[in-house]
Amino acid sequence: MAWLGGDEPTANVLIEVADGVITRVSTNVDAPAGAHRLRGLTLPGLANTHSHVFHRAIRGRSQSGVADFWSWRTLMYEVAERLDPDSLYALAHATYAEMALSGITSVGEFFYLHHDQGGKKYANP
Secondary structure (H helix, E strand, O other): EOOOOOOEEEEEEEEEEEEEEEEEEEOOOOOOOOOOOOOOOOOOOOEEEEHHHHHHHHHHOOOOOOOOOOHHHHHHHEEEEHHHHHHHHHHHHHHHHHHOOOOOEEEOOOOOOEEOOOOEOOOOO
């Protein structure tokens, strides 16, 4: 079964792959001898079109009490001001790994952390 964009999943779908790249998708065909059959439903890779990986650092920290947009925004900027390349790398690594495990294969990252903790611009943001 594969979801090919219609209202219902399609049965008897052959997905041919060469060097990790899908080269052909055929419907209503039987798998050739020796083909690897996937159990369950096959979906295309998903896209996250609006990501801010450093927001992972505030996950679960802004929902308690009487938090509103402004308190969330304040917390977000406080975290952003403390980030350095190493901590941002760790957040990005964890966030992208989590996305990959969820089936996300491409990401539009909104990155606007271009200054160090002292306010100086990075040489290579």
